[in-house]
């Protein structure tokens with residue numbers, strides 16, 4: 001089978017398309033033919049070992065897990081003898097989490113992983129681009145206590161996490177303001193934002209005390225800069241996991257009113273199932289900018305690393321072909 005590997009941390013040039021052997025599923029595992037995957041912010045952060053923390057998780061000098069790819073859509077081709085939840089032929093989608101590995105034609109995963117059947121009206125190659133961004137948005141918005149009627153500002157509304165956050169906040173009955181650059185204003189309106197702030201033309205601090213939740217998916221906002229935008233008991237949530245935000249979060253118990261939340265998404269089957277229900281009821285869809293082939297992996301990484309993806313990019317793995 002074909003896999004995209006990296007033996008050393010560095011630029012997109014470290015990525016190589018090679019032939020490897022198809023893994024065998026253990027007792028409780030599934031062998032999955034990967035139809036499509038995605039290239040996410042996590043993929044380029046891991047490839048570059050940026051931040052340095054990556055080296056403590058995945059090898060100080062060289063990467064221990066050599067195949068990237070954290071989400072996929074695929075078909076089960078073989079099951080271990082004690083598997084009960086799935087059968088060969090089932091289409092599934094989900095997250096490989098920190099194990100990565102989805103940039104390969106086949107992967108094995110435990111049946112207890114964060115995966116779900118891609119059944120009914122949602123079966124589609126774009127499902128590969130939903131688990132990470134979808135679960136991250138839902139996880140953080142829940143941390144921020146999202147509820148009907150909230151006024152929510154989403155910074156980075158045209159990116160992967162941001163485009164799901166706009167749709168999820170709307171599905172919960174919030175009034176949503178999206179922040180993006182000029183070229184994405186139309187897109188952010190189309191996915192449901194009630195108002196759009198074009199950060200190229202307008203400053204965020206023109207809107208004081210307006211928001212119950214400010215969700216920063218870009219990582220360029222601090223609690224200090226967001227404070228004037230929040231209502232008296234507003235929440236600031238951020239996918240950027242840095243020291244300043246950690247300190248602001250630790251002060252939550254001592255501070256009246258505002259709360260700050262950051263950290264790492266705790267992925268679960270429950271979160272994925274909630275995402276699946278939103279997909280089935282057509283309250284959520286993936287924004288797909290482009291599909292790359294495995295041979296185009298370097299270009300895909302360069303684009304993801306630009307920080308200006310429109311929604312998501314798909315990596316076509318075995319779309320259209322069948323079986324081992």
Ligand SMILES: NC(=O)c1ccc[n+]([C@@H]2O[C@H](COP(=O)([O-])OP(=O)(O)OC[C@H]3O[C@@H](n4cnc5c(N)ncnc54)[C@H](OP(=O)(O)O)[C@@H]3O)[C@@H](O)[C@H]2O)c1
Pocket residue numbers: 040041042045132133136155156157158159160161162179180181182184199217218219220238239240241263264265304307308309310311312
């Ligand atoms: N903590 C966690 O567990 C977790 C989980 C998933 C992701 N993340 C992190 O979350 C971040 C976002 O991920 P992503 O996949 O959504 O990234 P992405 O798809 O690359 O999106 C980035 C978006 O940011 C927008 N942007 C860039 N500069 C901006 C600015 N100055 N103001 C407002 N928007 C701006 C871009 O829109 P324009 O082109 O319009 O500028 C782009 O659409 C990444 O840093 C990722 O590592 C964290």
